Structures are given as C-alpha cells and as structure tokens.
Amino acid sequence: MKILDIKALRGPNYWSNRRHKLIVMILDLEEMEERPSDKVDGFADRLEKMFPTLYEHHCSEGHEGGFFERVREGTWMGHIAEHIALEIQTLAGMDCGFGRTRGTGEEGVYNVVFTYTQERAGVYAARAAVRIVEALITGKPYKLEANIQVLREIREEEKLGPSTLSIVEEAGRRSIPFMRLNEYSLVQLGYGVNQKRIRATITSQTSGIGVDLAGDKEDTKFLLNRAGVPVPKGSIITTETELINELGNTGYPCVIKPVDGNHGKGATINVRTKKDALVAFKVAQKHSERVIIERYIKGFDFRLLVINQRLVAAAKRTPxxxxxxxxxxxxxxxxxxxxxxxxxxxxxxxxxxxxxxxxxxxxxxxxxxxxxxxxxxxxxxxxxTTANLSTGGTSTDVTDSVHPYNIFMAERISRIIGLDICGIDVMAPDLNRPINENGGAVLEVNAAPGFRMHLDPTVGLPRNVAEPVMDMLYPPGSPARIPIVAVTGTNGKTTTTRLIAHIMKAVGYHVGYTTSDGIYVQNRLLEKGDCTGPKSAKFVLRDPTVDFAVLETARGGILREGLGFSHCDIGVVTNITSDHLGLKGIHTLEQLARVKSVVVENVSKDGYSILN
Structure with a gap:
C-alpha cells in the first residue's frame, strides 16, 4: 500500500461541519484492492489479538463487536487503517471516535478520514496505521507499545495545558471562537477588535507590574508585610557565608528558595541541618542568584485562587x-x-x-x-519537597471551609500585588480559622497559577474556575465575534467581495477582506497573492483593528484545510459551474456543489445565505 497524501483539516469541511479536526489520508491499496480482509489468512485473528479494544467499535453494524464482524465478512484495508488510527490515538489518551473511508473515484485509491485531537499525533497515527495493517497482513511482529508511547509524548508536547484548556473549553461552551497563536499556550479568544488573549492563566488584562512583583519574592514579601499580612521571617542571601550567618537568626527548620522562582522550582522546605541547607542553597541558585531563607511555618500547604479580586477556590496540597x-x-x-x-x-x-x-x-x-x-x-x-501536582502531589478541595477573614485577606492580596488571576500559597494548620491567629503565613503569590488542582481535585468538589475567568474577560452582553461575510462560488467571488467590503467601509466599519489578489485591512494591501484560503481568513480575524470581515472562500482552501472560521453571518454563493472539475478529487458538479455548501452550512442560525 502507498500513502499518496495526508492533509490535516482544521475547520468546517467537506467531510463534516461539526468535526473540524480531521485527517484525510489518500491511500492507494495497490494489490490489496483485490484482497479484502477475509481473503488474508489469519488476518482477523491477528487484528483481534493486537487490538482487543477494537471490540468497542460499532462500525456500521451499530453494536459492540460490529467492526470485527465487518473484518471477518471482508472489508478493505483502508477502512481497517481508519479504525486503527482512531484506536491508537485513544490508547495514547486522545479520545477519537469519528471516521469514514470513501473511494476517490480512482480504482483502489481511498480517502481515509478520521478525527484527531493533536495534529501531529493524527498525522503520525495515519502513517503508523498503514504500517500496522501491513504487519498484520504479513504476520510479522509489530511493537505497538512503541507507537503508543510516541503518541503520548506528542500529546504532551502539543496539547494545551490543563489550565489553558479549561479556559478554551469554557469559551467553547459560550460559542466564543479561539485560535492558538503559537505552539505553546498563547491563545486568542474571539475575533478582531473583540479578541482577548490568554497565555496559560495570564490574560491580556493582567498587569505587567503585578506579574513582576509576584516573580520577585522579596518585593512581594515586603509589600505584604507592610500591609499587615502575616509572612515568614527571613532574609535575602547570595553567598554561603551569608547563608551560615542567617541560619543563626532564622534557625531550624527553615525554607530555602530562589527569589525569582515560581511553581516551587528550586525550593526546599523543612531544612533541618547545615549540610541540608548548603545543598538547598546550591539548588536554589540554579534558578536565581539571590536566594530567600525564611522560617519554616508548620502546618499544611494551601493554595487560594483569586480571580477578578474574588476568591473562587481553595485547595490543600500534599507532596x-x-x-x-x-x-x-x-x-x-x-x-x-x-x-x-x-x-x-x-x-x-x-x-x-x-x-x-x-x-x-x-x-x-x-x-x-x-x-x-x-x-x-x-x-x-x-x-x-514541594506539593505540585505535576510532580505527583495530590489536592483536596477546601473552598467551603475557608474562614471569612482568610477570604478577605486573599482578595486584598490580589489587589495589593495587582493581579487579576493569582494563586496565594499559605502554610497553616487549617483555613477555617484566621491565619493571623493560628500561626499561619502567606508564603508566595503566584502569577499564572495552575488550575488543575481545582478543576479535578483528588478529594472534594471540582470547581469550574475557568468560568469566572470568562466572566471577567467577556462580561454578559460583551461581544466576542465580529460580523463575517463569506463569499464562494465559481465566478465573481473577488468582485463581490470587493463590493461588499467597499459598502461596509462606507458606513463606518474597519474592514478586513481577502481576495484572489491579496489580503486588505482598511483598504491597505498587507499580503499579496491568492489569499482565498483559511490561513488568510485567520490573518484577518487575528487583526485587532478589524471590526468587519469579508472573506473570499475558494474550494481549494476548503478541501485543503477546511474553513478558517467556525461560523459566518452571511454566506454568499455566486454560482456553480463545471469549471475546474477533475482537480483534488472533485469530478462532478454535485461534488463541487457539496464543497461550496460548506460555507452555507456554517452560516449562524440567525444569519443569512444568499444563493445566486
């Protein structure tokens, strides 16, 4: 078998309007076109032995074991590769369930279509599935676990972290679109002038001064102490000599941590000997030249999460x-x-x-x-030495037991440091008494605090802490989208796009539009060339000056990647003729109409379709 092409779709597309993330692999079965699964001795047995979990795949039979029935009755290898690609992603922790395999119109050549959650993992799964099918055909041994481990590693490298993902999912529940702006955690919510940005749990509204203060433990401690917030006694040191001198003042047990650290990196708690202190000092200096030594507060490690100056969650953390x-x-x-x-x-x-x-x-x-x-x-x-979940720690939700004084203190701290989202680390015997009475203290204030311990605690009630983030970024009634007009068809798309853009500019909008000769923002040509695909659409929707988008949408981009937006307000189809048939697997007028219909099918429910 031979893979002719692999495409990753990223928006509404020819195969599905609801499932935006699809891999389309064009697979030539070659001689296997004449050998479906029932014609290969022992194939079904080997498949069931390697993938017992495929029993859960219903396939067209509509019940568990249905796919295995199809294999024993006889089905083509492209169809089997589709199911294997889905299953190995699922086994690697990426739940994928939709797939279909259809002929391209050329004998023995198929479109193998299946969902993915991480694009690079989907492409890898496509290639691996073909290798696995070939091994099953020949009966050769295959190291499946190695493939699954690679997929796990890709997943961890590519996916959004739990905190960012929770915000993106909450945006999705509110029909607010998002775009990933880099390969890490920088994400745009909304379109054009109504966009907001997040990077993990730092938002476009987060104070830069607040982030700097939270990153400097010395300044944080100084401001909190001056404001009457209980903090541990301690000092800043830079040499081993200063460490030994300060140990005489601070005493044991103590905590040694970098001034500029975060998320517990380089910190050592409950240091009880001079030898341990010297080791902890060297560890801390790997992260910051200046090191804090402070009194160790006995008690439990708590995290208070404040969003928009309101306490929304509290957790007890255990290393x-x-x-x-x-x-x-x-x-x-x-x-x-x-x-x-x-x-x-x-x-x-x-x-x-x-x-x-x-x-x-x-x-x-x-x-x-x-x-x-x-x-x-x-x-x-x-x-x-730290209670981070990422190093194997556990969390217990204690939100409902926090004393009113501690709530007041946490919300006040968020204003003192100046953070819209902050995590406050407290060491205390408990939180159901004021920490200024039970010997507790505030250890740190963190910008970009992790949400995982609150979203899915080991014990206690999960808290949807992404909800107050979205309430802060988009209060009720605040728009997240901008009007989008998408223009498709065989002829007249560019002229129609330009006319609509001109009309909207004349009534006061700041228009961004895409055409076959370039991308324009407020009538200025920013990119030259054929710009009728999804990348060009996203260029306009990313622009923070645009409040109205007119997007020429050609069939090539739809087939290559899908639409560059989730919904439009108006979909225009100029006409559909037989020009350009025979390209990219589109051989009939009906198929071409189906491609163009992707625009119409994705007009918002209160929008309009204009069919010429």
Missing part, C-alpha cells in the same frame, strides 16, 4: 508520598501508587505518576534511605 507496610521497598511502594488509574503520564489523568528524580534521591540520602529500603508499617515518606 508525592508513599506509606510503608513493613514489607515493600520504597521503589515497590512507588510502583504500587502509580498503578492508581487516576495517575497517568504527564497531564493525561487527574494525577501524575510519581517519578524518581534528583530531588527524590536527595531526600532519601538525607534520611539514610535508598529505593531498596523497606519502610515500617504506616510510616509516611514524602518524596518531593
């Missing part, structure tokens, strides 16, 4: 740990904890697998232990 049973080694206890189905690779599940890293080994050495040591029964051993 990754194991509990002894008097029989198992520490390594065995870690392995047992990691069998919890709630734990997974990276951010794929509620909890992250516990890994043995330098921090873990340092803790073990300090306690005179190794991974082969056996812990006594019920003895708890903490494996990390």
């Amino acid at each position: 990754a740990h194991v509990t002894g049973n008097g029989k198992s080694t520490i390594r065995q206890l870690i392995d047992k904890v990691n069998t919890d189905p709630r734990r997974g690779y990276g951010h794929e599940n509620m909890l992250t697998e516990i890994t043995v890293d330098k921090m873990t080994l340092r803790i073990l050495r300090a306690k005179g232990l190794t991974l082969n040591s056996v812990l006594s029964n019920r003895k708890r051993l903490y494996l990390k």
